[in-house]
Amino acid sequence: MTGRPIRMAIIMPTFYEQVIGGSEYQAYLVAEAAKQRGCDVHYVFVSASRCWPNHLEVMLHPIKPHPFSKRFGATWSLYSKTVRRVLAEIRPDAVYVRGGWSFAGAAARYAKRCGCRSIWHVASRADVTPRRILSLMCRPFDIIERRSIEYAIRHSTHVVVQAKYQADLLQEYYGRLSIVIRQPQPEPEESIQKAGPVTVVWIANLKPLKQPEMFLRLARECRDCGNVRFTMVGRPCEGRSTERLEAGLRELHNIDYLREQPMAEVNRILARSHILVNTSLYEGMPNTFVQAWMRRVPVVSMLVDPDDVLATQRIGCISGSFERMVADVRRLIGDPGLREEMGERARTYAMENHALDKNMPRLLDLICARAGNELCEARRVAAEPV
Numbered sequence: 001m002t003g004r005p006i007r008m009a010i011i012m013p014t015f016y017e018q019v020i021g022g023s024e025y026q027a028y029l030v031a032e033a034a035k036q037r038g039c040d041v042h043y044v045f046v047s048a049s050r051c052w053p054n055h056l057e058v059m060l061h062p063i064k065p066h067p068f069s070k071r072f073g074a075t076w077s078l079y080s081k082t083v084r085r086v087l088a089e090i091r092p093d094a095v096y097v098r099g100g101w102s103f104a105g106a107a108a109r110y111a112k113r114c115g116c117r118s119i120w121h122v123a124s125r126a127d128v129t130p131r132r133i134l135s136l137m138c139r140p141f142d143i144i145e146r147r148s149i150e151y152a153i154r155h156s157t158h159v160v161v162q163a164k165y166q167a168d169l170l171q172e173y174y175g176r177l178s179i180v181i182r183q184p185q186p187e188p189e190e191s192i193q194k195a196g197p198v199t200v201v202w203i204a205n206l207k208p209l210k211q212p213e214m215f216l217r218l219a220r221e222c223r224d225c226g227n228v229r230f231t232m233v234g235r236p237c238e239g240r241s242t243e244r245l246e247a248g249l250r251e252l253h254n255i256d257y258l259r260e261q262p263m264a265e266v267n268r269i270l271a272r273s274h275i276l277v278n279t280s281l282y283e284g285m286p287n288t289f290v291q292a293w294m295r296r297v298p299v300v301s302m303l304v305d306p307d308d309v310l311a312t313q314r315i316g317c318i319s320g321s322f323e324r325m326v327a328d329v330r331r332l333i334g335d336p337g338l339r340e341e342m343g344e345r346a347r348t349y350a351m352e353n354h355a356l357d358k359n360m361p362r363l364l365d366l367i368c369a370r371a372g373n374e375l376c377e378a379r380r381v382a383a384e385p386v
Helices: 022-036 076-090 103-114 140-155 164-174 212-221 240-251 263-271 287-294 306-313 322-334 336-353 356-368 373-382
Strands: 007-011 040-046 059-063 094-098 117-121 158-161 198-203 228-233 255-257 275-278 299-301 316-318
Touching: 007 022, 007 076, 007 103, 022 040, 022 094, 022 287, 022 356, 040 076, 059 076, 076 103, 076 140, 094 103, 094 356, 103 117, 103 140, 117 140, 117 356, 140 164, 158 164, 158 356, 164 306, 198 212, 198 263, 198 322, 212 228, 212 240, 212 322, 228 263, 240 255, 263 287, 275 287, 275 322, 287 299, 287 336, 299 322, 306 316, 306 336, 316 322, 322 336
Parallel strands: 007 040, 007 094, 040 059, 094 117, 117 158, 198 228, 198 275, 228 255, 275 299, 299 316
Antiparallel strands: none
């Protein structure tokens, strides 16, 4: 075993170069850092396609999607047997799952049986908050999904959280200790320029949880603000809500919708923006917050403030209501000195707390720890196929 690279498997519903999202981007950063450390990286995901970009040159293990409808709940648990079979073929030293998917339970079951490490990385408040069975009865697959996630909470080798409030919830509801590792982000490479009209940006996929319609209402309320542009960035979703949203966009002349953009372009947009707005019902620790802070952009959030950093660090505003959000945005639009002061504090805070080189090594140390690897190898060799 001496000298063999650590073999790790990342399990996600989608691959970053297939679908861009916050969890996918963080998994990509983990894969990139693990490759740089010399790990043998395998990525397990669901896809009907067999052709994707793969700039990191990791080993890809696509799982064919099943035809079942999601009408009765999330169906990720239907892949559990296949996931464990693929893991048995990979024979990893460590399995990493990010987000509240039943894949985390499948990974913990495999790891417990075969003696490798399983690391489950929490993505949001919903991952660590129990749900009442009665609320899930109309979607029975969600009951299976939740039980699998709770198995991961109890049996994963390590549970990693993004913020202290998630650690507190895990301790309160499940008695599980976790490790807080701040959301890592690479340092900006693009030039940060704040010239031109004041730009208020909203970045997220256009799904109901993110409440994109609130940003349109905000732009409508601020039509009298001169020399201000509102910009939306994100992948459209199917359904009537998106149709209504696009109709609303056509009615407003102070807003631009750029649809989904590559991460490098998102960072360039933030580098020349002045205010980031968040309207989500809940989040974990949004990548966009950290990306904005690193580029001297204060955040105005209607409801989300992980660990109260917006309020305590004075790097933005936590509004609490739509009306207050409108007032906070209008105040920042009209006060460039306040924007610059918040932006400078935001960059300092982000670089001290979220720099890639400060946070990623801690996560990789959990994944790549060699202690006990010889025992893990012996158990894997002895284990029957899962």
